[in-house]
Amino acid sequence: MATHKLLLLPGDGIGPEVMGEVQRLIDWINAQGIAKFETEQGLVGGSAYDAHKVSISEGDMDKAKAADAIIFGAVGGPKWDSVPYEVRPEAGLLRLRKDLGLFANLRPAVCYPALAEASSLKREAVEGLDIMIVRELTGGVYFGEPKTITDLGNGQKRAIDTQVYDTYEIERIGRVAFDLARKRRNKVTSMEKRNVMKSGVLWNEVMTQVHAREYKDVTLEHQLADSGGMMLVKAPKQFDVIVTDNLFGDMLSDIAAMLTGSLGMLPSASLGEIDAKTKKRRSLFEPVHGSAPDIAGKGLANPIAMISSFGMALRYSFDMGALADKVDAAIAAVLASGLRTADIKSEGTTAASTTQMGEAILKEL
Amino acid sequence: MATHKLLLLPGDGIGPEVMGEVQRLIDWINAQGIAKFETEQGLVGGSAYDAHKVSISEGDMDKAKAADAIIFGAVGGPKWDSVPYEVRPEAGLLRLRKDLGLFANLRPAVCYPALAEASSLKREAVEGLDIMIVRELTGGVYFGEPKTITDLGNGQKRAIDTQVYDTYEIERIGRVAFDLARKRRNKVTSMEKRNVMKSGVLWNEVMTQVHAREYKDVTLEHQLADSGGMMLVKAPKQFDVIVTDNLFGDMLSDIAAMLTGSLGMLPSASLGEIDAKTKKRRSLFEPVHGSAPDIAGKGLANPIAMISSFGMALRYSFDMGALADKVDAAIAAVLASGLRTADIKSEGTTAASTTQMGEAILKEL
């Protein structure tokens, strides 16, 4: 049995607590002899800053490059609000994405039936919702140069950010979206602002070409990102796969996540290109929620998004789709049994701590 | 009695129909001797392209500069999807905003009690909602240079858009937001992505300074635009005034509009700086909805957003707050009476065409 190398980066806030539940799941898989995972730990974000005055150390970057997959918790918190910009907690995550070439960010927005009531939307608008947002993750305004603040004198400063996209970057994220759609409901909606942005014009053009050349069997629709955001709030179930750039993807995937009422439940995967020789791809898996410093260390955090992110690792990095399905089913079963962490509790349900929730899911397995 | 010069730019799609109802309201005001409005008409968007092969003619730009206020319908439609980028319908609107210096875009998101049911959100989440989104409108990625698509050879192109903000641009939009908050519930939430964008860092810094120097009596909160978008969907009533940049404002104001269930009802105002001598400011008023080409020419369009935009003109450009209040009250009364255009109809209400709705509002007045 091959050994899979995992790097665990718990990060800040509730990160270490929810990662603890993944560690327990990994131990169980190893003990059962289902697979062989070897784990290392590293620091990222505020915790890396506290230890080394950087948001991720070179040593941990090396470990990240050597790992078969990275399991990431969450970064940030008020404690590091005034550290220098270059070493703010988020910089560690952004560097991992960029240096490992993790250009494809998959963010499923699924509404768990047991939780439809937790959404601010009406039940009929979200029940059964199952969207996949495919966000470009290594380009656009996140990384384009120049990215500067200049002092102009007379008390004036000028800030500049640059959105850059090349054809190949749009092509490869398009292919990820179309390939996913083929395994789902066969529809891709591409969102940009071509009426205002040149990058939107190119985005639209390249998506149209990739579709015409390689994916005629999939339905492709284009929507302006602003009206796409509206449609997401009004009637989200019309979407299957949404593909969009780094910044629009940041906004739209968070909104989609909030629609489901299940923010503490949603996982994400960030994938690199498939190596022609090894057939492997770099990958990082993280929950959509943040570090929630207000509840950190209290055993209140919901570990489901983190566990479900590990499920995505099983599916996308280790070809263990069957085990991933079992993890998903175990989560659904535990929810159906009425167990709830504080963020999703409602009348008639049973309160659970982080650990109790993690244990219940393991028991289901 | 002073004469007020209005330029009416109906534009495309349902623009001319809904503008017709404003024209009727203006005629009534003139006939009643309440004020004296002189109107001119111009072309913008696709209709200007069809006539002159530009999105707005120099002659109409001159009229726009000479007017006391511009009343704008909507632009765009599939008919002009493949006209050259420089003369696409939206370019006319963008030029008006930029050349007239209309930097402050006010977008109220109000949930009419009679329409709370039309929202995809639960009634309790949106009933009584009253937010004011203040969007910067002449800066950011909409106008920054370079804004290009370059052919790199080997079938590769590179698209670039540039987000630029100077201190003074952030200061003046901040003041608009704080001034509005003082007349409302005294709270401003500033949204940016300072964890990723340098323009977000400067935005945050300048808002904090303006607040500390001039508006200590107002509460200022900062939120990242992605989590701000989430909060808007989860619990919109926590907000009073939201101030944000051009692109985030585009996304967030559309989402806020959709929350109310009243997209066809929401107006907007775009204001320039107050001239030190004349105390006047340039201004343009337009509905938040688009040109809805699918229902154009059928008498189905809801004229309320357009009429309510004219109400904002009365309030912000002509100091006729009392008359503006009456217009708002007339709209609310007609809605309470059960009259509905097709976009907002529900069981037990009475169907109305564009004209019938316009007439009913006039009758209330």
Ligand SMILES: CC(C)[C@H](C(=O)O)[C@@H](O)C(=O)O
């Ligand atoms: C933490 C932050 C840099 C990040 C982003 O903006 O991409 C986060 O919001 C996300 O969506 O993963």
Ligand SMILES: CC(C)[C@H](C(=O)O)[C@@H](O)C(=O)O
């Ligand atoms: C028509 C378009 C250029 C415009 C914008 O993006 O600003 C519209 O979406 C708006 O919000 O007024």
